[in-house]
Amino acid sequence: MMRHLDELRSRIARLAAGSPSPLWLEGMTVFSSERVTEPLGFVTEPVLALVVQGAKRSALGDHIFDYHTGQYLVVTVDLPLTSQITRATHTEPFLAFGLPLRPELIAQLLIEAGPTVVPPHDGPGIAISDAADELLDAVVRLLRLLDEPRDGAVLGPGVRREIHWRLLNGPQAAMIRQIGLADSRLALVARAIGWIKTYYDQVIRIDDLADVVGVSVSSLNRHFRAVTAMSPLQYQKQLRLQKARIQLIAAPNDVAAIGYAVGYDSPSQFSREYRRMFGAPPGRDAARLQTVATVQD
Numbered sequence: 001m002m003r004h005l006d007e008l009r010s011r012i013a014r015l016a017a018g019s020p021s022p023l024w025l026e027g028m029t030v031f032s033s034e035r036v037t038e039p040l041g042f043v044t045e046p047v048l049a050l051v052v053q054g055a056k057r058s059a060l061g062d063h064i065f066d067y068h069t070g071q072y073l074v075v076t077v078d079l080p081l082t083s084q085i086t087r088a089t090h091t092e093p094f095l096a097f098g099l100p101l102r103p104e105l106i107a108q109l110l111i112e113a114g115p116t117v118v119p120p121h122d123g124p125g126i127a128i129s130d131a132a133d134e135l136l137d138a139v140v141r142l143l144r145l146l147d148e149p150r151d152g153a154v155l156g157p158g159v160r161r162e163i164h165w166r167l168l169n170g171p172q173a174a175m176i177r178q179i180g181l182a183d184s185r186l187a188l189v190a191r192a193i194g195w196i197k198t199y200y201d202q203v204i205r206i207d208d209l210a211d212v213v214g215v216s217v218s219s220l221n222r223h224f225r226a227v228t229a230m231s232p233l234q235y236q237k238q239l240r241l242q243k244a245r246i247q248l249i250a251a252p253n254d255v256a257a258i259g260y261a262v263g264y265d266s267p268s269q270f271s272r273e274y275r276r277m278f279g280a281p282p283g284r285d286a287a288r289l290q291t292v293a294t295v296q297d
Helices: 002-016 103-113 133-147 149-168 173-179 185-198 206-213 217-228 232-250 255-261 267-278 282-296
Strands: 023-025 028-033 040-044 047-053 055-060 063-068 071-075 079-087 094-100 126-130
Touching: 002 023, 002 028, 002 047, 002 094, 002 133, 028 133, 040 232, 047 055, 055 094, 063 071, 063 126, 079 232, 094 133, 103 149, 103 173, 133 149, 149 173, 173 185, 185 206, 185 217, 185 232, 206 217, 206 232, 217 232, 232 255, 232 267, 232 282, 255 267, 255 282, 267 282
Parallel strands: none
Antiparallel strands: 023 028, 028 094, 040 079, 047 071, 047 094, 055 063, 055 079, 071 126
């Protein structure tokens, strides 16, 4: 395992050098940071996020997920997370690898593997695990293919398939397999989330959302809370506020306009809910984040 981690550190440090944000390469991401970061919110899609060096913290509502070298975070449905790098230095920067998870590939693997008895997964669509040596080996081989583009075009899909297979047979197997099942709880919630993301800036009636998904209101609320740790309306609120925060960093003086743009009818309500989530009024929070970014740059 240490041999694989050492090679991953070397490759990711070389690939991500000089990039201030995650770098996309052939359908995967690599990232390097020499500094700890402020907590920032975003909506993550289904993904494998492997920490090769350093440590990171992600929060889903009141649920905190700390993961470090040799561990990975797996997310199986679009979730509004607040994340920050918690361990990084100039001599030992934070290094990470990310790979989007593909529901159709997981479904194909489930069909080919045949019936398997797996305990049901009743928790949220996010978890942390230690990376097995077989998983690290597959990630190393995928990154090596970047040095040989012709090999990567032919062999890359097979290695990505192997990584999905390792996850499907790892400690989070019950959660991972739900991504590929059309009638699973995760698939139901994913449909609801897709609708909320499309109409996040509009008034959403739970009855309408339940009709779109094809379940009762009580079933929708129960499944949605189990997967995301929040209600559909709380999800919408977090989505609105996180989008507003990103926009405010670029335009800190347009608080009212940005509040309206993300769906708030009242500037006072926008400011009140923003302060409750981020601990400061919109303008002050945006100015602070700009200052932090300037100092770090």
